[in-house]
Amino acid sequence: MNLRTRGAKNFADQVMVKACNSGGNAICMALFAISFVTLLLNEKRPGASAEWHLLRERSSIGHEYPPTRYGQSLGSYGRISPAHGILSKRELRRGGIDRTRGKTGGGQLGFDFRGAKLRGLIEAMLEKPDGKEALNFLPNRELNSVLNELKLDKRRKYEGGAPGSGSAALLRWSPTLQVLIDKIDRELLWPALAEALDCSQLYIYGEILPDQFRTPNCTRVWGKGLPLVKMRDVGGVTLSWDPTSLMFSHGNLSERRRIADLDCSGETVVDLFAGIGYFTLHYLCNANASVVHACEINPNASHALKNNLRLNEHLFSGKCIVHSGDCRNAPTMEVADRVNLGLLPTAEDGFEAACRALKQKGGMLHIHGNAHVDAQSPQEKDIQRRKYARKLIAELREVLEDVKPGPRWQLTVMNITRVKSYAPRVEHVVVDVKVSQAAPTFGMKLRAIEYSVISLLAKALTVVSLAMYVRGIQRARYEEKMKDLLGITQTRRMSKIEKRRVEKLARERQETQDAILQASIQSIIEDAEQEVAAKGKR
16 A cells, blocks of 8 residues: 555545544545445556555655775765655656756755756766676666765855855765766866756765865865855854864764853953864853963964954954964963863863963863763763763863962863764763852861971971081081191091090180280280380480
């Protein structure tokens, strides 16, 4: 029984129920006869039942194709539901008409498909044996399957960033697209793809390169002018960048909305990994931050950030200071009420800079990272996310105590937000940590007193040791002097008897010197008295 048969039967059943309720037996019998004849005619239509079974076979809920030679199954792109089948219900009623000739052709494309040239090129390739054999990883090597696997409906459409450049589309690389690139002349393929996507610039992008700047693996294959794209983000913010040298994560949309909903009035924010301004502009334009310090090490991203600040300067009244270079060398010492650490897969390299940037009273940290989450139930997933947050807090506390020693710091996890799925069993999460100084307790005061007493004892021991050292030096000098007086040349230490002898000789010598000095003084006095007496006689 096909879809048309089911629709007719359901409609007839409803009409018969209403007729029976109203008491019209003749009308009921007539409608029943019409329904029965319709069922027979539809069952006899050639191919109707086969089409329905084909749809059920290829579009069953949760169906995944077997692994291909590329190491993954086609089902990894997403599960297929009956609504996304090879044939639609309308086509089944029409006897399996090819949907690629309709308005929304190309499989499950959700936009106005105009790719007449692209369809012609693919049909010509499929007519060749080598072209069809190259698509052996597809379960159905037909026009619909090829258009489905190109994922044209999931392209990213932007405005051109340069004047007069037109719209731009970013199409993700796929094995099917690679077959088309190998089998079709590129001078014909690129314009056909641009026509199908209704764009003036066409970019092909792949995975992010694992370098310091997370450079995108993106190439412009069609279009002229500067390679710039532009989009309108949350809260009317405009972002512009070069997709061939800078990456843009659409998965961070929920986090950008969350930042835009914050109230940062009167606050100073430090964005350690600003990029092109994903979060910086929302802190300024939507969260109303007074001052934002944006740090970016990538010179291309820093240039795009300054350009985006000019594009959005009418949306904010605050001040943005751009620091080009390593955030660890930025002059942001104790200026921040809030610090954003938006770096994946981990922002641990920015912990020291973030702790230095916080004011002495503390502040808020928004730390991005990848958490390993392989649980099935939501409760177990929350437990794994909290475990990741505790590990993050332990590492952050060590850095904070090294950077800001003295006060006792209290770290509190205010929120754990799941942003997106980063990889299988890996989630991109944001941990909001509040940093504040803990109130002193009795134990803390007691430890402070102990520390003070120990410090005083250490100072006293230092003074005593220094005095003993000076006394030893003075004693050594005295012994050297006595040896010189006695004419002792040996370097051995003097005994007690020798010390007494030296002291006795020293006293005798001193007494002799005193006697001589006294006799000299007495002689001078006598001479003076005689001279005075002589003058008196005259």
